[in-house]
Amino acid sequence: MSKFDHTEIDDVIHGRLRLGIMAYLSTVSPAPFVELKGKVNATDGNLSTHLTKLEEAGYVRIEKTFSGKKPLTLVHLTKQGRASWIAYLNRIQSLLSAAE
Amino acid sequence: MSKFDHTEIDDVIHGRLRLGIMAYLSTVSPAPFVELKGKVNATDGNLSTHLTKLEEAGYVRIEKTFSGKKPLTLVHLTKQGRASWIAYLNRIQSLLSAAE
């Protein structure tokens, strides 16, 4: 199987916005919805849908709590999410490093 | 602007299949259509449409020649394509390296 084979790339992580989400969560987890939104420069709706997708894949866990009286949504990177992230990193690094 | 901002990622290059195409072309240019197809594990139709997209973006140039009597389509990475590829590499490396 070729190093350039796109089917080996995890599509759930590879989506542009989701890539940003995963990268950020790999450094800060859990992260509040609003903080994440600012970091990845997403609209509310867009972030919400992509988080749902990541949650369905088992890569993040959504925790709904409160900060005082306000709702506070925390996004946790799951163990599986971290493992998939590492795998993605390795995959993409080898693809990119082929191109020096 | 955040390092995790997905809007800074070149969407034309970032598409899974196109990423493979660009990576391969960055090492081998020009590459024949059929060779490329094998390397990136694409179907004919899929490769054809993505090449059109890359061509419209000015990242590749399609040259139609013959190998004996058979049609031979060569895909060249353009100067602009290479520049955008380098920019993409830098962009994505910094995103990924944030996640150690």
Add this chain to the structure above:
DNA sequence: GCATCTACTTTGCATTTCAAAGTGGATGTC
């Protein structure tokens, strides 16, 4: 008590992706 704000979710449209079907010329096959 009405309007506004904050923190999300839902919805519907527009774009993108994909592979099956199509095209067109060269090459066997009898």
Add this chain to the structure above:
DNA sequence: GACATCCACTTTGAAATGCAAAGTAGATGC
């Protein structure tokens, strides 16, 4: 010498994806 088949792509239409506008629900201001 016609008919089928193969090779090298392109076109097409259906399905998935991405996006932001509109919607929801509770808290806060006036």
